[in-house]
Amino acid sequence: MMNRCYIYYILGRLVQVLGVLLIVPVIVGIFYNNGFRVLLSFGISILICILVGGFISRKEPEDKEFYAHEGLVLVALAWFVLPFFGAFPFVISGAIPNFIDAYFESVSGFTTTGASMIGSSMHVLPESLLFWRSFTLLIGGMGMLVFIIYIIPNFGAKGVYIMRAELPGPVFGKVESRVSKSILILYLIYLSMTLILAILIFLGGVPFFESLLISMGAAATGGFNIHPDSISFYNSPYLEILLSISMFIFGMSFDFFYLVFVGKIRQVLKSEELKWYTGIVIICTLFITINIYPVYGNIGMALKNAFFNVTSVSSTTAYTNSNIALWPVASHIVLLFLMFVGAMSGSTTSGLKVVRISVFIKSIRQEVRRMISPSRVLPITYDNKQLDTSILRSINFYLLTYMGVFSVVLLLVSFDTKSFAGAFNAVISSLSNIGASLDLLGSGGEYIKLSGFSKILLS
DSSP states (O other): OOOHHHHHHHHHHHHHHHHHHTHHHHHHHHHTTOOHHHHHHHHHHHHHHHHHHHHHTSSOOSOOOOOHHHHHHHHHHHHHHHHHHHTHHHHHHTSSOSHHHHHHHHHHHHTTOOOOSSGGGGGGSOHHHHHHHHHHHHHHHHOHHHHHHHHSTTOGGGHHHHHHHHSSSOOOSOOGGGHHHHHHHHHHHHHHHHHHHHHHHHHTTOOHHHHHHHHHHHHTTOOOOSSTTGGGGGOOHHHHHHHHHHHHHHTSOHHHHHHHHTTOHHHHHTOHHHHHHHHHHHHHHHHHHHHHHHHHSOHHHHHHHHHHHHHHHHTTOOOOSSOGGGSOHHHHHHHHHHHHHOSOTTSSOOSSOHHHHHHHHHHHHHHHHHHHOGGGOOOOEETTEEOOHHHHHHHHHHHHHHHHHHHHHHHHHHTTSSSHHHHHHHHHHHHTTOOSSOOTTSSOOOGGGSOHHHHHHHO
16 A cells, blocks of 8 residues: 555655755845746745645654555656645746746746747846746756655665666666665755856856856756757857766766765776667767868867767757758767757656667667577677566556557657647757757747646656
C-alpha cells in the first residue's frame, strides 16, 4: 500500500523550501529598486508557499516506509506542484497575466527547457523576475527532491528511490552509497562552477547581472534568453568560445564532477559514455564546419559557429550565436539528430541520452551478428560490465515510449498550428527540453500563439 501521508509531507516541505528560495529574487528586486508591485508579488508568493506547505506537512507521519513506487509518484507530483507555485510571481506582478502562460513559463524553468511565453520583451522585465526565471533553471537543474533528501533528518537510504526516479538516465551501478555522502558536495560543486562561469563571462565585458543569468542558463542547460538575439547580441567571440566549452562540460554527468573533486580523474576518462559523447560532438562539429564553410568563407568562423551550436543543441541549452536558418539543410538535419540524442545521463540535459543511443546501437550490432553467425554472438557490455537483459529491455521500452509520445503529441499539436514545421519544432523543443530559441525549421518558435490546450499539453 502506498504511503500517501509521507508523500504529502515531503511535498509540503518542498513547497516551504520553494517559499524560502523566493526570498533570493526579493533581495535582487530591492537591490535594483524594482518597485512595490513586483516586490509584493514575491511577498504574496512566499506567504502562499509557507502557509500551504506548512498546512500540507503540518503533521509528520509515524509510518515512514518509502519504496520505489513512492519515489516515482513523489517525483511526478513534484514536477506539477513546484511549477504551480513558481508561477505566482509572474501572474501577481502582471508580467504574465494569464496563469496558463505563467505556468508554462514556470514549468519551462524547473524542467530546464528554456521555452518562453514572454517573447521579445524579456529584456524589459524587472531584474527580480528575470532572476527568478533563470533561478528556476538552477533549482530544477540539480533537483529540489535531491535537496530535500539532505535537509530532512534521518531520511537515510530511502533517498535512493528518489535519486533513481530523479536521475535522467539508466543506472548501471549502485547509487545507494552516494545518497547521503555526496549530495552536499555536488551542490557546492554545481554552484561553484556556476559562479566561476559568471565571473569569466563578466571578465569578457558582459554586465555582471547578465553574466549571472547566462551562467545559470548554461549550468542548468536551460538557456533562458535575456535578449531576443540570444548570445549573438553581445557579438563576442570570447563569450561564444567560453560558453561552447561550458555547455560541453555541463552536458557531462554530475558524477564526473564529483569524481574529479575527489581526485579520480582516470575513472572519468575511462567512461565509455564520455567517449561516445565526445565522439558525437567532434564528428558533428567537423561535419557542420565543412558544410557551412561556404556560408562564411572563413574556416575559423565556421568552426566557432559549428562548435557553439553543436554543444548548445546536444546539451539542450539552446543558446544561439548565429542565424542558422542560413545554413544548409544537411547541418539542420545533424542538429535535429542532436536534439533527439541530447548529452550524457546524470546531467541536467534531456533527450534520449547518449548512453541509451550507444547501447541501442550495440543491440542492433548484436542482432546483425546473431543473424550472420548465431554461434559467435557475444554479450553486450558497457564500461566493461555485461548488461542484464532487464536493462536492455528498459532502454528499448524507453526509446519506443519516447517516440510514441512524440508522435501522439505532434498529432495533437498539429491541429493548433498552421504548419508541420511549427508543430514539429514545438513538440521536439518541449519533449527534449531544448526551448524555443533554436528554431531549426523556421516556424518562428512563438509558443504564445498556441492555444491553452497545446500549452498545457507541452508543459
